Amino acid sequence: MGHTDIQHNGQFDNERLVNYQEHEYQYSNYQMPSNDSYTSSYNYYDHNDQNQYSQSYLSMGMENMNIQNPQKLNQQLDGYFFGNQQRHQFYAPYQPLQHHLYTPPAPHVVNVSNHQKSSHYFFVSEKLREYLVEKSEAIHTVLDPNGGEAQLLPLEVHVYHTLYPLGVASERVSKVFGFQTSLYKAIRSLDGGTYCLRRIENYRLQNELSIGCIESWTKLQHSGIVSVREGFTTIAFGDVSLVLVYDYHPLSVTLASKYLSNSGPYHGGLKEDILWSFICQITNALKTIHSSNLAARVLEPSKILITGVNRFRINCCGIFDILTFDDRRTVSQHQQDDLLNFGQIILGLACGSMNSLHDLSKSIEYITSHYSPDLKEVVLYLLYKPGYPKTIDAVLQMIAPRLLHDLNSALIQNDVLEDELGRECENSRLVRLLCKLGHINERPEFELDPTWSETGDRYLLKLFRDYVFHQVSPSGEAVIDLSHVITCLNKLDTGVEEKVMLMSRDEKSCLIVSYRELKQCVDTTFRELVRRKGRLET
DSSP states (O other): GGHHHHHHSSOOOGGGGEEETTTEEEOSSSOOOOGGGGSOOOOOOOOOOOHHHHHHHHHHHHTTTTTTOOHHHHHHHHHHHHHTOGGGOOOOOOOOOOOOOOOOOOOOOTTTTTTOOOOGGSSSHHHHHHHHHHHHHHOOOOOOOOOOHHSSSSSTTTTEEEEEEEEEEEEOTTTTTSSBBEEEEEETTTOOEEEEEETTTTTOSSSGGGGGGGGHHHHHTTTTTTEEEEEEEEEETOOOOOEEEEETTTTOOOHHHHOOOSSSSSSSSOOOHHHHHHHHHHHHHHHHHHHOOOOOOOGGGEEEEEETEEEEESTTTTTHHTTTTTTOOHHHHHHHHHHHHHHHHHHHHTSSSGGGGGGGHHHHHHHHHHHHHHHHHHHHHHHOOTSSOOOOOHHHHHEHHHHHHHHHHHHHHHHHHHHHHHTTTTHHHHHHHHHHHHHHOGGGGTTTOOGGOOTTTHHHHHHHHHHHHOBBBSSBBBBHHHHHHHHHHHHHHTTSSSSSEHHHHHHHHSEEEEEEHHHHHHHHHHHHHHHHHHHHHH
């Protein structure tokens, strides 16, 4: 598995990650980028870089501390926060992100009533949440800007910045392309998206028209192909390099690294259902490529990515079209090579190693004894009679029943994801409502303001807050009931006519009000708060 043979291996260097724990923030000498990081460079803490707010607070603090020199203030603050250590010598140990911060679901209880639900029922499953967090971590991982590796990379390449190397740095020469290559994750300035840059080092175009053939690939969008975005030459790395830009799929691994071993064959191949899923997806992708009068030319285990659970994509399309632009072979001949290479990969996956190609007769016997006759028929069609013209349409006819099974599995998976999404789709609505209540209740700056005294609407919302979050049992213990909180917030957001009794903290007065009236109180009070903010700013 070479440096160019993997887009992302899912493993992260501990020295490149920021540690976040549930009750502790640890200092790091770099920051993770925000969603709008493409519009501005990352801001690192600097005592000399002060905005209008920090400048005013700094002046007030110096005046209270009777300090005239800002440098002296910095020294005192450093002594307070860092003790006797120098400011730039204090570093907490680097640790990977803790994906298990959420409490896992409780063990299954047999005697739970049908109407009872665990709190985890309201949110996505722990496994899916952790998977999505890991993908987000992979997208936002950046190099330490003070590290040696970051100093060797250009700040910007064309319209891409924040480069992060992918793959294995010790293996640079690609066995497929024959050139020294490197792979980077980068952010595009135009849209803020994360893309994969594949660089062919020290390569000069033999024909200026060759770069134009990449345009045909940019128009090709398919679920089984890693989309090609653009290609260009650059001298940003200190040489003349060819760079092709692809979609970035975090946590993806190559087919070779996951399913093909370096040991001998016949020690256990891929499960047949997974193998058929692979055949269906790659056949579908090849059908689209060949129908567009193109050829993949990169059907190699190290150039097929696994981007999810049984999700396969052909990677590095279009590179050979540029490298061999003056090749006299026709597209039809390259398409025949695609089908032959496809059959070889299927054989290698079934036997557990690409070394099985050295003895085809023994490999076919292994497939006969371990797999269905349908799979053997596909392999024989693709591998035998190399001079006989083959088509991807013929392969589609042979695997048609399996295509229906694969489609059914994809639809079932889609239903599962929709169900998971349904648990979270309303949560943002409740968060917005909680934010409004948090902004309204008990604002200290308005304590002496007679126009904002906690009467009327604001008093009702304060009692409602106690009703939702501060209930106690007859024995005086706090009642923590997530279902009660979610139910009340949903009724408030909807504004139902149902009435609720609110009691003052001294239990001397009770108010009966409907959720519709409470919703009106929230909207009216929040709008007034926004108007007050506007008047203060003007």
